[in-house]
Amino acid sequence: MTKQIKITLVKGVAHATDRQKENVRSLGLHKIGQSVLREDTPVYRGMADKVRHLVNVEEAD
Incomplete structure (x- = not known):
């Protein structure tokens, strides 16, 4: 079974690029x-890092 991460949007994107x-x-x-x-892959980690x-x-159980 692959590891997963939980990504939660906490701020709006109104003033984002x-x-x-x-x-x-x-x-x-x-x-x-x-x-x-999402699966814990470098692709999703990188996307989340760009909008951190x-x-x-967080790690999902």
């Missing part, structure tokens, strides 16, 4: 407070 908005949407996030589970001021990332 277009690239940051695209990263948030690519992660599957639409509303503040929404969480998604907008999201919280």
Whole structure:
């Protein structure tokens, strides 16, 4: 079984750059407070790192 991470959108994207908005949407996030589970791969870690001021990332059990 692969490890997963839980990514939660904690701030809005109103004043974010277009690239940051695209990263948030690519992660599957639409509303503040929404969480998604993604595989713990370098791709998803990198996307979350680019918008780390907008999201919280934690290990999922």
